[in-house]
Amino acid sequence: MKSHLLVSTLLGLGLLTAVGVPVFAHHGNAAYADEITEFKQATVTKFAWANPHALISFDAKNAKGEVVHMVVETAAPQALRLIGWANTSVAPGDVITVRMYVAKNGNPAGRLQKIILADGSDLHDTQLGGDEGGKTRYDPLSDK
Structure with a gap:
């Protein structure tokens, strides 16, 4: 029973990593210039x-x-x-x-x-907005 749980957990983590890494890479900004x-x-x-x-x-x-x-x-x-x-x-x-x-x-x-x-x-824009090169971020907990 423990070995079945271990195998299932490892398989699940492997799939999560295989799917999660490309999704994370998609949201990078390396394809764009650093200057505005x-x-x-x-x-x-x-x-x-x-x-x-x-x-x-x-x-x-x-x-x-x-x-x-x-x-x-x-x-x-x-x-x-x-x-x-x-x-x-x-x-x-x-x-x-x-x-x-x-x-x-x-x-x-x-x-x-x-x-x-x-x-x-x-x-x-939410990710790269602001006047300081993307340092401004939306904070849903802010009172502003």
Whole structure:
């Protein structure tokens, strides 16, 4: 009986490790640059409020003045909702400023730090948001 329990426990831990490690690796940010790139006067072309990550597609000018189409990934909608986002936060045609960590491989994509809306208000990402390079975190136990 004890050997059956031991084998079952070891098998369970092995499966947990095999499944858990790739999931953890998926949520890393190694694919993105360490510096923030800012796109001013970006025009939203699509806002996908979907799991596992909400996506904002936008057109903006790069450093050469050429219009580029970019896609920026955020946290999951459930996490964004906790810090003030809604599925109507941005819409196609909105002009925003996008602060993001661009993909290291040169693809026109990245991870959001924050957006600044036309009225001057901003919306941060939950994992990399804040003005201090991702040091700001949502604290559900805070009184603020």
